[in-house]
Amino acid sequence: MRMVLSAVVIALVSGCAQHFTSEAVADPYGFLWGIWHGLVFPLAVFVNVLSWLLSLIGISFLDSIQIIGRPNTGFWYYAGFAIGLTSSGSPAAR
Numbered sequence: 329m330r331m332v333l334s335a336v337v338i339a340l341v342s343g344c345a346q347h348f349t350s351e352a353v354a355d356p357y358g359f360l361w362g363i364w365h366g367l368v369f370p371l372a373v374f375v376n377v378l379s380w381l382l383s384l385i386g387i388s389f390l391d392s393i394q395i396i397g398r399p400n401t402g403f404w405y406y407a408g409f410a411i412g413l414t415s416s417g418s419p420a421a422r
Contacts, residue, residue: 357397359408365397366412 357365365372375393382389397405 357400357405359401359404361397362400362405362408362410363412363415365395366409367415369395369409369413 372393372395375390376395379390379393383391396409400406
């Protein structure tokens with residue numbers, strides 16, 4: 329029974345995998361894009377929450393906005409993201 333349940337779960341979860349185009353894989357987001365995505369992080373979170381709330385009532389709005397750029401270069405993208413996130417300047421830091 330566990331084998332069958334595991335196979336069903338794996339089949340359902342595999343449908344959630346994202347498939348990237350060959351152009352996106354050939355040129356992934358790098359360090360500078362990470363800085364930019366870190367700077368616009370507060371806006372991206374707001375838009376994602378708004379999009380989710382509107383989807384509850386059947387309105388499709390800005391579905392393509394992502395918080396993290398994918399595919400990315402890994403460590404260097406996330407290092408840039410951290411720099412952009414910390415340099416966006418919050419009012420609490422002043």
